[in-house]
Amino acid sequence: MGPSLNLDVSASNFTMNNLYHHSERGIDILHNAVALAALHDSGRKFPAAKMPSGNAYGNDAEAPQMVDGDRSVDHYPLASWSCRCGQICHHADFLLGTAGCRVAWWFLFLQTRPRYTCIPWLKAAICRNVEGDPTILARSLQVQLQKLISEPAQLRPIDENQKPVIIVVDGLDECEGQHVQEEILCTIRNFTSQYHLPFRFIVASRPEAHISEVFESPFYCGRYRSVDVEESFKDVKKYLCDEFSRIHGEHRTMVNIPLPWPSPEILKELVRKSSGYFIYASTVIRFIDDKNYRPTEQLAVILDRTSSSSTFDTLDQLYIRILSSAPRQDQLLPVLCAISNFDFCPGTLDQLLGLNNGDARLLLRGLHSVLEIPEKDNSSLPISPHHASFFDFLNNPRRSGTFYVGSSHYQMGLAQSLLSLLAGEFRMDIVNCGSTWEQSPLSFIPFITSLPPRTELLSPIKQLNPDYVFKRYLDLEDFDKFLQWLKKIPGAPADLVELWEDYEYMSFVVKKFPVAKFYTTSNKSSVLPPLDIVFQIPGMPRLLQILILVDTDFPEWHVREIRPLTGLTWDDLKTTICALRPIVGRDVDKIRELAHHILHGSFFGEIYPWPTLCRDLARQLICRARATSSLESLTQ
Known part of the structure; x- marks a missing residue:
């Protein structure tokens, strides 16, 4: 009996005694030392998805290491090590022992297949080194890589036509300790730069910040390629x-x-x-x-979505583990509530939630594995989930537990913060948040009406900036639902209800009037008052002419886009449009008749399409386009 080899993994209170004989084969020594659960096909791992034949797939549970057996050996993941299989596999001490054994086992298997007889040289070299010095398995990561990978590979004459052997390191982010993960990456980089090795390393990992920083550092510059194998x-x-x-x-x-x-x-x-x-x-x-x-x-x-089943146990455990490791969770949860309901860029989140500049990024720094957080150079881009299911998880109390962000507490807090943000000066960064209308912060009306009608929302609603209310096209049903919701709030002020009734009517007129020019009027006798009365309303002639000229093929041309062309303030525009309520009300025939009179009338000596007005509007639009272009160039 030879000496015993003690591998003390104190961090996990785990000690393994490997006994070997001097006559023991290197492959047996490796087998005794390996963390068997780390092998990619180990039965000790969590069950993987059954993939379609003939394809390699990658996801959060498995690295891209499932290969059709008919493929060339050069495409096999000859070394494959996983950190996803329990406590003992989280330590770097097992990495190269497992990789070396995996290489050796693959070549032992391939010895029985004549077409691969050119490969076993690597297996023999690895075994010979382990037989000569079994303590390699207790040495540093650098020594293991040199003895089990670099030196055996250098014994083979260089063949430029030889395709590289693939070594897969799966779940690097689950290896214990950030410093260990960084050490693994640095060691791999050192040896691949010092030696001409016939290997290619595939590192499968969640994009944790510290891992991304290593790859993006000058140390790795130009020496790696990032492949998002999950977007499949x-x-x-x-x-x-x-x-x-x-x-x-x-x-x-x-x-x-x-x-x-x-x-x-x-x-x-x-x-x-x-x-x-x-x-x-x-x-x-x-x-x-x-x-x-x-x-x-x-x-x-x-x-x-409200199911209480354990369907997503595996996925939920992953999410909970990631969220549990994040600091400042009392501040993190309001942030998660905000981005699960609307698209927000990091800077806007700071202002929304009253955080210090840059705090949103710091709070989300540990969540890069589940969230796409734009770089500072692209700070206008919204934060989005890598998994659409992540937001489903956050909004399901049975699945997310303490990380549930759909409670009335968080939702009401978000509503107050959002309304307060939209009460401020008009800002394009808020407008540009949201890749779709549903996710835009400007789609606040459906969100607000989904909440219980509470008195604490009255004040911020009254202070809303009309620029935000009318920036995006709103369906008249949205206004109607909002009004019905508003009236349910105990003690809702009559002037606030009236204000939103005016907003709804403004939207109605601007939506209906431009299309009225395409319809003929009914044969009924005119019920409109003399047009003199209509045109005596301040700003009315110009407003109606502009509405006639609006191209209805562009629905984003709504109340906010109309107002600057009229030269009216919001209060004056509201007064002008709502002055039509006693004249035409919601009678479509009356609106069409009014449009007909506008089209066939003479204004300031000109008839439709009113050349002077068209030139004036063209100049305004060109100036606005230039101003917008200049603003965008300044913010890029």
């Missing part, structure tokens, strides 16, 4: 289609369910929610494929 919507769709087809064929209860199942719309929604991540798709399939339930009912549960 087509592969996810194919996977879901194949699996749904299999489920439909295997489950007896599906005999009378017509194809296609599920419908293309539902399939599209599931693909969208996956954001290209197999971790979501595989979780969905495992849940629906439960033989104890009808797949149609299971799918209905998936589509129900």
Whole structure:
């Protein structure tokens, strides 16, 4: 019996005694020392998604290491090590022992296949080094890499036509300690720069800030390529289609369910929610494929966001683990509530929540794995989730627990902050937040009306800047819902209700009048008062002419775009438009008749299309375009 080799991993209170004989083979020594659960196909790992044949896939659960057996050996992940399989695998001490053993095992397997007889030289060299000095497995990371990777590889004559061997390091972010993760990356970089090695390292990891900083440093400049293997919507769709087809064929209860199942719309929604991540798709399939339930009912549960099932346990555990490690959680949760409801850039978040400049970035620094946070050079871009399911998680109390941001406390706080922000001076950075109308902060009306009518919202509502109210096109139903909601607030001031009734009527007129010119009037006798009365209203002739000239093919031309062309203040514009209420009200025929008179009347000696007014408007629009262009260039 030879000496014992003690590997003391004190950080996890774990000690492993490896006994070996002097006559023991290197492959056996490696096998005894390896963390078996770290192998990519280990049965000790969490279950992975079953992927379509012949493709390599990457997601938050598995690295891109599933390869069709018919492919060339040069494409095999000959060394594959995972940090995702429990406590003992989180330590860098196991990395190279596992990688070396994985390389050796692959070549031992390949020895039985004649077409690969040119490969076993690496296996032999690794085993020989371990047999000569078994203490390699207890040495530093640098020594292990040199003895188990660099030196064996250098024994082989350089062949420029030889394709590189792939070494996959899966889940680097789960290796214990940031300094260990950084050490692994630096060690790999050092050896690949010092030696001509026939290897390519694939590091699969969440984009944690410290890992991204290493890759973006001058140390790695030009020596790596970032590949987002997770954005694989087509592969996810194919996977879901194949699996749904299999489920439909295997489950007896599906005999009378017509194809296609599920419908293309539902399939599209599931693909969208996956954001290209197999971790979501595989979780969905495992849940629906439960033989104890009808797949149609299971799918209905998936589509129900309020479900209390444990469908997403694997995904939720990942999210909870990430969020639990974030500091200042009392400040973080309002931030998460804001970005789960609206698109906000980091700088606007600071102002929204009364944070110091740059605090939003600091609060979210540890969440780069679940959130796309724009660089400072692109600070106008909104924060968005890598996974669409992340926001679903945050808004489901049964799934997110203490990280639930859909409570009335957080929602009401966000409403007050948002209304206060929109009460200030008009700012384009707020307008530009939101890749879609639904996610824009300017879509606050549907959000507000989703909350209980509370008196604490009255004051910020009254102070709202009309520029924000009318910046985006609002459906008249939105105004109606808001008015109904506003009237339910105990003690809602009559003047505030009247103000929003005026806003709604302004929107109605600006929406209906431009299209009235395309319709003929009815044969009914005129019920309009003399036009002299209409045109005596200050600002009315110019307003109606401008409305006639507005191109209705551009719905974003709404009340806010009309106001500067009239030269009126908001109060004056409101007074002018609402003066039409007793004249035409909501009678479409009256509006068409008024438009007809405008089109066929003479104003200041000119008839439609009023050349002087058109030139005036053209000059205004050119000046506005130049001003906007200059502003954008200053902010870029």
